[in-house]
Amino acid sequence: MQITLEGKTKDLVAIERIHEYAKLSDLPLYIASSFGKDSEVATHLVIRSGVPYEIHNQVTGIDPPELVYFGRKYHPEAIRHYPKESIWKLIERKGLPTRRNRWCCQLLKETGGIGRFVITGIRHEESARRAKRPMIEIRKRKSFLHPIIDWTLLDVWSYIETNNLPYCSLYDTSFDRLGCIGCPLSSNQSYEFKIYPKIAEAWHRATLRCFEKRKDLHTISRFKDGEQMWRWWLSGKRIDHFTGENMVQMDLSNEIAAKRCSQEVMELGV
Numbered sequence: 001m002q003i004t005l006e007g008k009t010k011d012l013v014a015i016e017r018i019h020e021y022a023k024l025s026d027l028p029l030y031i032a033s034s035f036g037k038d039s040e041v042a043t044h045l046v047i048r049s050g051v052p053y054e055i056h057n058q059v060t061g062i063d064p065p066e067l068v069y070f071g072r073k074y075h076p077e078a079i080r081h082y083p084k085e086s087i088w089k090l091i092e093r094k095g096l097p098t099r100r101n102r103w104c105c106q107l108l109k110e111t112g113g114i115g116r117f118v119i120t121g122i123r124h125e126e127s128a129r130r131a132k133r134p135m136i137e138i139r140k141r142k143s144f145l146h147p148i149i150d151w152t153l154l155d156v157w158s159y160i161e162t163n164n165l166p167y168c169s170l171y172d173t174s175f176d177r178l179g180c181i182g183c184p185l186s187s188n189q190s191y192e193f194k195i196y197p198k199i200a201e202a203w204h205r206a207t208l209r210c211f212e213k214r215k216d217l218h219t220i221s222r223f224k225d226g227e228q229m230w231r232w233w234l235s236g237k238r239i240d241h242f243t244g245e246n247m248v249q250m251d252l253s254n255e256i257a258a259k260r261c262s263q264e265v266m267e268l269g270v
């Protein structure tokens, strides 16, 4: 475990942060856990700090099954929050989530902890977006402490090893981060779909249903059919870039077809 500038180990600094934060809350701290490695470390630090806590988990319905089993086995006491509407129904109603419009995070992951003092395992290193989050966020609606925000990946794994913490078996395969299967923000989406073909098919079917229900909308009417919409979503491109490229391809194939046709006409001597 790395030593900080104050000469303390990072875990002791994190525990101090938790102690200070817990003083602000009349209720037990609300641990927002995904049961991933970072959540496990944050949970363990809260337990070590000895302050009252509850573990909460937002069930998205598209978590890797291995992570769900891990949570059931090691945290049967966790309070699980189920969505009012499944992601598949939501897609029919709201369209597909994208990198720029991640509405599902808001509806499936960020609904819990209102009026509470929340603990998360998020870290600056994880993404450019997370790099901008401060360690502590005190707000009226929901406050946050991210006690391991300045930890590196190595810090996390060395803490897990030193404290002999259990972790989800997927980390021993080719997954280094766990989250919703098929998330449009994931750089691993195609690999995830290979490993979990049933979930891939569920995304696919939801896309086709969404197209059928919403094809009168201007944005969706730009696709020829649900399959083209599915291909667009898998491409990760902006709709105008994707449909633009497809139009060019269609123009090219029309041109080729037209050339072939006139050649045939010439050969036939018509």
Ligand code: SF4
Binding pocket: 060, 097, 102, 103, 104, 105, 106, 108, 109, 179, 180, 182, 183, 184, 185
């Ligand atoms: S699929 Fe991605 S964007 Fe949607 S809830 Fe899951 S992590 Fe958030």
